Amino acid sequence: MEYLPISEYGVVGNDDRCALVGRNGSIDWCCFPHLEDASVFARLLDADRGGHFAVSPVADFESSHRYLDRTNVLETTFETDDGQARVLDFMPIREHEAPGHGDERFQQALYRRLECERGRVDFGVEFAPRFDYARVDPSFDRMNDGVLACGDTERLGLYADDDVDLEVVADEGRVDGTVTLEADEGCWIGVQYGGREPLASVDRDEALEATKHYWREWLGGRDGSPASMPEHWHEHVVRSELVLKLLIHHETGAIPAAATTSVPEKIGDPRTWDYRYNWIRDAKFTVQALHDTGHREEARHYFEWFSELARRGPDEIQPLYGLHGETDVEEIELEHLSGYRDTGPVRIGNGAAPQFQIDAYGTIVQALYETVQFDEETTITDDEWSAICELVDFVCDNWEKKDAGIWEFRDERRHFLHSKLLCWVALDRGLALATENGFDAPLDRWREGREAIREAIEERGYSDSAGSFVQHFESDEAIDATALLIPIYEFLPPEDERVQSTIDTVCDRLTTEDGLVVRFVDSDIRRDEEEAFGLCSFWLVDALVLSNQLERAREYFENVLECASPLGLYSEKIDPEDGTLLGNFPQAFSHLGLINSVTYLARALDADGEVTPEDFDPDNVETLFRRGDPPEP
Template identity: 70%
Template sequence: MEYPPLRDYGLIGNDDSCALISRHGSIDWCCFPHLESSSVFARVLDAERGGHFAVSPAADYESNHRYLDRTNILETTFETADGQATVTDFMPLCNGGEPDGDRFQQAIYRCLECDRGRVELQIEFEPRFDYARTEPALERTDDGVMATGDGERLHLATDAPFARALEVTTSTTAAGTISLEAGQRCWCWVQYGGREPASAVDREYVLDETKRYWREWVGRRDGAPTTIPERWHEMVVRSELLLKLLIHHETGSIPAAATTSIPEAIGSDRTWDYRYNWIRDAKFTIQSLHDTGHKQEAREYFEWFSDIARTDPASITPVYGLHGESGDELEERTLEHLTGYRETGPVRIGNAAGPQQQLDIYGTIVQAVYETIQFDPATTITADEWGAIRDIVDYVCDHWNERDAGIWEFRNERRHFLHSKLLCWVALDRGIALAVENDLEAPLDAWRGDRDAVRETIETRGFSETAGSFVQHFKTETAIDATALLIPIYEFLPPEDERVQATIDTVLEQLATDDGLVVRFINSDIRRDEEKAFFLCSFWLVDALVLSNRLDRAREYFEHLLEHAIPLGLYSEKVDPKTGQLLGNFPQAFSHLGLINSATYLTRALECDGDVAPADFDPENVETLFRRGDSPEI
């Protein structure tokens, strides 16, 4: 079997887990009971061993897929010489009254319907528990097949008239053919953990309720979001839906992506497990949730990282499991028996970034707290919360001048990274703002002194006259890094500063393609030049151009970025600028956060139709993504 390109996949899910489904009707990735649990289908990581659950015509066919409007329900349409059939895939959401609580959500429903003519649909069911380390035993049941192994169970069932079509063809595989004529439909479903509750529910009702849930969520905005130009609106809504699908209902945490080990480049060993929450995502997440009007989710996410902040700052780690696991609990392991996507291994589970020192996380936390209060005046800082924030700022005062692993998590390398120093400055600056604006007790003189010291260090050691740009770390004159685009966005320097404009020009010349795709860095002494463009960095460039009043180019680049989404509106982490091939874990939350934030920036800067800049445009009138106080005392 050939590996489908990432652009051929759609994602369904609920707030517990997700499943990747190819345009050929195959579920090639799914983990139960949670997103970060071990897989039951993993063909995306090994075409032969990984396991899958496929439904497709027995005859030659053409196929395409789409999401039902304003939902995460996927429709795949198959066209054959004799007819047309549609497979509707979704995972149910527990919305208050369903039986068995969380187990209700540990299911996938597939509705097979013949639209015209006659179509024979083949079913292939090859579950492989625990990342295909366990081959389950399969047994026939009255309504389908039960897979069991190593304490796990997965039940496949169909409507009664079609159940006999399923046969156990080998000890680990079941298959069958279902013939449908125009107007006929058949339900198939899998339930993790046994037969119930999926076998006892009304599937038509569950489908209708799932549609209603997603559509009501999109429409349930707490406050009016910024008006997005119509031609961008659909992509923003799809990004909202993707983020909601990833948000874990128990904790409010958001994983970086739905998958593990999709390589950053075919043939590269840069394959990581992204099914965890990175603290640095907090500031982008808070911004995008508020800008799309989803204040409840923003509050829940705020509460999640606020709990993390109320610990010893030295014990705060860059990455956490969706249930709060950290450090050694996220031990990284390699699955030697899987070949990897397109035979590009290693396949990794867990993530070794947990124990790294990354100083940027402290600025992220303080910024996200400040941001939340700016967005939601009803949010107040308790004495306990302020004590935790004050401890974090004090920690930054003591440690800002240390080396760390940086935002790109270079393994076995510690440098004075510009981005890390910038976020240390953010921690001090927003900490001061919180104290002053909320009349909170703090050692302001000491904090201001350290803030000034960080600023001086960045300005004297972080800018290279040779490169004409802010650089990646303090010991280089040539390494250009896209994180320097964040300097005006964090309001460290104003957009019109000559060094900021020179940095943007250098990024355009050295990191960006002619149509605005941006690689993360070049000329670094740490790792060879990047060749694949990073979507989030490309959106950062749009934001920096908006603040620089280069609106025509910003809009041009943004609309080009929209063209790189798959037809379903989803993004991976990276793209090959030469071929358009998507790479990296998929779908990637960071990319969709960047899209929402850039759409918001452009909308603030342009007139409502998105075509021209207002005659009185001034970058100072465009609220930066990461707001800071403007009190003269700060």
């Protein structure tokens, strides 16, 4: 079997889990009982061994897919010579009012509704689960209304209406099925993790309607996004909101970086990582995006997550955590899986967890500061302030140390510009929280530390020869997209000559004609990357808006929108040559960047989304990470 392009997958899910559904009707990635657990379908990572659950016409077909309006319910339409049919895929949302729906296991399921719209369509079914990342082959037991797949300790029930004829092919580890549908006929098929119940007692039609209602109710507002969002970008924002909600863990508020593991950053390159973890560095972008789209409950939940992390103490902070706060996320290579398009290794766990990334402390302080700024109902308790003080003090004592940086270089430590910038942020926002709320703090010590970091960044982080802030203090030529964050964090104003020169250099050396931005070039740490990084491309848009280069910002932004999948989804990276999506998928970072860039553009453009530079006033276009007062000179 050939591997599908990442752009041909849709994602469905609910509070704790996601599944990738190909345009060919095959579910090629799904983990149960939760997103961070072992896969039951992993053909995404090995076409032969991974396992899948496919539903598609037996005859040759053309297919397309879309989401039902303002939902995460995926509709795939198949056309054959004899007819047209559709498959609706969704994971049910908990509805406590309905019998059985209050059981958490109710959500550990995936339903597929087959409907013939005209003519006649013969469907084929292939159900081939492979438990524990395809390390355990199943056995099968027949049930009255389906088949139970059994692993060592796991069970996955396949349910099907009576019209679906199922046959166990035990020696090949799968169940085959067929069903013929005439116009206006339909049937249900689905899987329930843990066995047959509670799916047996669920009305699937009611579950579908309840799930559609849930997504639309959650979006709320003006069909899903605040009125300040320009109409022509509305659908992009809505889809990004729905992606984020899919990824948010309902118990803890944590948000994994993506729903998958080990989709390579470049085909043939071993940069394959497990992204099903919550990275601290995502917090500063997440809080803003949730607030600007009106999802304050999720933002508060996220605040509580980071407030709890802060109370663990500075020495216990690590760059990433499991979705329940787990700290032990040992990285393991699964040698029996070949990887997406035979690009291994396939990894579970993430070896970056024990790294020293000092930018994490600034990220936590920034996220807490942002939440308090935006949400009048959120206040910082004495215990929380004590924890924040410990973080800021830690930065004062340790900002001069080398670290692994935001890009998590595994074998190198440097004085990374971004890390120093976030150290400055930790002290600056710590001072703001103290002075604005009357908290006790060693203000003189923090001010001295902030000034020392400023001097270091300005004296050692800017290269006259490169005309830009550079990746790390030891280099005069390494250009890194993180330098675009300097005006966004209000370290320097956008009109500063060094900021403008940095933006020009990034445009010249990191950016394609279409505005796609790679992470870095001319680094002594790792070779240049050819793939564009989605979030960095949105950072450039934001920096251009702050610089009053509105037409260019809008042009680049709309070019990046063209790089989304047909369903409006982004992975981590984009091949500038052909637009191929690369890296884990869907990527929270990319969708956060989209929302935040729309926020910037909406503040700078008029109500119809027209560019009006003559009316532009930088003081009215606040940075996402508002400091409040102007930065010190």
